[in-house]
Structures are given as structure tokens and as C-alpha cells.
Amino acid sequence: MSPRSRLEDVLVPYEDAIVALGRDGDMVEYPDDVPADRIVGTIGRAGDFDGAFRLRNRALQQRWDAVAEAMAHPRAPVPRVDLIRLGEMYFVVDGHHRVSVARTRGHLVVPARVRRVCTVAYAMACLRAAHLPSKAAEREFLLRVPLPDQVRTDLWLDRAADWMRLADAAEAWGFREALRGEPGLDRPTLATRWWEHEVAPLVEHLRAAGVGVGLRDVQLYAAATAVRDGRGTGEWPCGLTG
Structure with a gap:
């Protein structure tokens, strides 16, 4: 075993x-x-x-x-x-x-x-002891990127490292928004805007193309950005095709 x-x-x-x-x-x-x-x-x-x-x-x-x-x-x-x-x-x-x-x-x-x-991190019914390290990383992500409750209940990534990369990506997005003339926004506001203006549109575009069947929104976004940023294999991971 x-x-x-x-x-x-x-x-x-x-x-x-x-x-x-x-x-x-x-x-x-x-x-x-x-x-x-x-x-x-x-x-x-x-x-x-x-x-x-x-x-x-x-x-x-x-x-x-x-x-x-x-x-x-x-x-x-x-x-x-x-x-x-x-x-x-x-x-x-x-x-x-x-x-x-x-x-x-x-x-x-x-x-x-x-x-x-x-x-802080939501406990889904399928959560088991093996998943706790990833959930601990999700908790740290949410302290940096405090998404609203309605988003938190559907968050799941298997690898702890993916949460840290996602937090870096969200904070980088917030920095770019500040440079465009949105300075001084608090973390919850930036987190909500990142999800609504960055994550949701990309996920919607991919789903319309038949990509990511069976994946949660955050899984699809993390996989797509890994490929975009050259951290993937250059091909969609298993399960990321229509």
C-alpha cells in the first residue's frame, strides 16, 4: 500500500x-x-x-x-x-x-x-489526511489573496507548490493594476478583481473551446498559466482537453 x-x-x-x-x-x-x-x-x-x-x-x-x-x-x-x-x-x-x-x-x-x-481554507467532503499539506498551502495563499467565500468553497489544487505560484501570479496582477492607476486597493478588493477580471475570463474562454472538462476553475487556470508561462510540458496536462 x-x-x-x-x-x-x-x-x-x-x-x-x-x-x-x-x-x-x-x-x-x-x-x-x-x-x-x-x-x-x-x-x-x-x-x-x-x-x-x-x-x-x-x-x-x-x-x-x-x-x-x-x-x-x-x-x-x-x-x-x-x-x-x-x-x-x-x-x-x-x-x-x-x-x-x-x-x-x-x-x-x-x-x-x-x-x-x-x-480559512474550505474543507470539502472528499478531504483526507493526504490532502492536508495542499490545504495548508491553500490557507497561506488565501492569507495573501483573500478571495470571497463563494469562491473559496470550490478551490482545490493537488500540489502545495501550485498555490504559491498562484499567489505570486495574483500579486503580480495586482501590482500591474496599481501601475495602471488603481493604487491603494486593499487585498480583498484586489483578490476579488483578480478573480473576476483575470481568472474568470480565461476560464470562460477555455471552457467555450471545450478545454478543461471535469476540472475546477482554479485547476484549469493554474494549468493554463503553467503552459503559458513555460512551466508545463508545452502540452495540456491529462484531463485538460475537451
Whole structure:
């Protein structure tokens, strides 16, 4: 098994995720029935369950069996599990065994109490431990180029280095705009203008030509500018053709 495959087969540690994504404030706690497949992380129990919440620590088998029996024949309502939400991901604070039993039995939702934590970089449902270095680089990019929230939710690049090149490109664009007579703009305004006047038109042009099917806007823009600036192979990368 490759190192990346091993990382995808473990629960995402909350502590690692929040460092990579960047904490940006909390929201209120609320009850919710959470999609079971969105519960992909943990606080402090990464060694006890695998990435699908199957039991790994056999010393806990007796406890798991007791929870499974209690959930199958409840004498009282089963308490909601406690979760923290980052974007589209959920991390178990309390109730790991209940989540494991629910996932094993194919439950589609898990009753929970949820506390949402906002982050600088957005956590998509597909995010796993293997992706955290790239998300950490995305967080650094967003501190330099603070794009609006509606753009952040669809950002994804596989390689951390691509985020740094993208930040350099955005700041260079902002410098050129200042030379054209737009001095003194704050970073959020420049970031929004860069996306609207530089990224979006190029992406729209490429998509109209049938290029970049299946890629997110930021992936298409990064690949196109790499080819334009001579950092690519001179050909469109795999997946960048119509």
C-alpha cells in the first residue's frame, strides 16, 4: 500500500485539519442528522478506527459489541453523538463507537449535536489526511489573496507548490493594476478583481473551446498559466482537453 493510500485509510485528525485549514471563528451548536459518510475525522481516536470507522483496536471489541447491542435494542433514546463540523467534514468528539456501529449497519444519517468551526481554507467532503499539506498551502495563499467565500468553497489544487505560484501570479496582477492607476486597493478588493477580471475570463474562454472538462476553475487556470508561462510540458496536462 502506498503512503497516500495509507493516509486515505485513516480518520482525519481534527488537530491536523484545523492547523492546515486555519481556524477562523466558531458558530453556534445545533442538533442535526448528519450524513454518515461525511463523518470522516476524530479528536484523539485516529488509532482506534480506520477511515471508514471500522474498529481497528481489538481491545475495544467488547465495548463495541455492547454499544451495538444497546443501539439494536434501545431501552431509551440513543444519545446524539458530539461532532465538530469543518466545511463539509465532521469530526467525532464523543460517540466514536456509535458512529462505527451506525456506519457498519449502513445507516445513512447519524443523530448529532454539531458545533461548526469556520476555517480559512474550505474543507470539502472528499478531504483526507493526504490532502492536508495542499490545504495548508491553500490557507497561506488565501492569507495573501483573500478571495470571497463563494469562491473559496470550490478551490482545490493537488500540489502545495501550485498555490504559491498562484499567489505570486495574483500579486503580480495586482501590482500591474496599481501601475495602471488603481493604487491603494486593499487585498480583498484586489483578490476579488483578480478573480473576476483575470481568472474568470480565461476560464470562460477555455471552457467555450471545450478545454478543461471535469476540472475546477482554479485547476484549469493554474494549468493554463503553467503552459503559458513555460512551466508545463508545452502540452495540456491529462484531463485538460475537451
